[in-house]
Amino acid sequence: MAVVKCAIELGIADVLESHQAAMTLDELSSALGCSPYSLFRIMRFLINRRIFKQVGGSDINTIAYAQTPLSRLLTRNGEKSMAALVLLESTPVMLSPWHGLRERVLANGPPAFDTHRGQDIWTYAKNNPAHSKLINDAMACDARFTVSAIMKGCPLVFEGIGTLVDVGGGDGTALRTLIKDCPWIRGINFDLPHVVSVAPHSHGVQHVGGNMFDSVPKADSAFIMKVLHDWGDEECISILKKCREAVPHDTGKVIIVEAVIDGGGHDSKLKDIALKIDMVMMAHTTTGKERTSKEWTFVLNQAGFTRYTVNHIHAAVYSVIEAYP
Incomplete structure (x- = not known):
């Protein structure tokens, strides 16, 4: 989830969508303003998860990237975007209660969210x-x-x-x-x-x-x-x-x-x-x-x-x- 959150915040899917064609590593890193090698590692992981698609060569100097139906869900403003759901669930507010599950399960303990935030999620x-x-x-x-x-x-x-x-x-x-x-x-x-x-x-x-x-x-x-x-x-x-x-x-x-x-x-x-x-x-x-x-x-x-x-x-x-x- 953290890597997908990173991709959304960088705007990788948005840049590829607006380009309307595959982009080389240099083109994509330049458009995003980030380190080519760090981006290469992020994209290698996401491609292995079948979120983005690799086209062209496998060498870092010749590789290019393209959208998939799954990566289009990560655009920030797309009609079918699910980016907002990922961004919500990956906030510290929503992640911290997971560390309280043990207390919740033991003797039907206090709600995990309430324990970490002092109130229920709606309040x-x-x-x-x-x-x-x-x-x-x-x-x-x-x-x-x-x-x-x-x-x-x-x-x-x-x-x-x-x-x-x-x-x-x-x-x-x-x-x-x-x-x-x-x-x-x-x-x-x-x-x-x-x-x-x-x-x-x-x-x-x-x-x-x-x-x-x-x-x-x-x-x-x-x-x-x-x-x-x-x-x-x-x-x-x-x-x-x-x-x-x-x-x-x-x-x-x-x-x-x-x-x-x-x-x-x-x-x-x-x-x-x-x-x-x-x-x-x-x-x-x-x-x-x-x-x-x-x-x-x-x-x-x-x-x-x-x-x-x-x-x-x-x-x-x-x-x-x-x-x-």
Whole structure:
């Protein structure tokens, strides 16, 4: 992660993308203003990880570098960029809690993030606008990828929905991406006041500040993506109850996008990613976790839903759960 972070901060992918052709080591190091030999070593590592591609000779004097589909994810401003997520997770704020896992596991000790920062991650973000922006930017790039995957894999999920409230929607990226494909939807982006106060204006999206533990704005359907895994069962049930109350009892539904650890269609690589995210939840949240299908059944039943369906998103770690009041 540290080497990928270095590549993002240097702007290697951005320079190659703007050049629109392979670049020699001298050309790339000159454009970046860095040591040719140090850059050569960085690129040798990243090429071995299949992030960038080597073209031309293997000699340091003749070698040239080109983009790959993976390296294009590391551009800072690309539509499919995941750079913000890497930059967030590699900050000292997010890395330090990993050193507290032992204390967390021993006798169900204190949350790792709270131990290192003196407060939970959401309070820390509220009190530190720069870190809050890092979180919002990271969630935005992740939302673009996931919503696009949902539209490809489960396009019928949003048919017939007039108004949709995105619970914990951050800066509104998920709704903006969704409305491009579903222009008939009027979106309500719902998040904490300090989050929506800096969210950009977007046609078809209304920003509403509030607390999902108190109430959720009324809409035809509620959409909640990668929020419930931040919370334990008790909090998860409370949030789901508020979502259920926000939609019509006879025609509404709550659309949940989360990992299902033992979900159908998962190959070993995707399950590995889900289990890694579960470790992230242990390090960064107080009670959060990834859930199995049995655990999802429990929280949905406790929240009062009468039935639900689960659709796995092809080639993605997440599933779409449609829960009906």
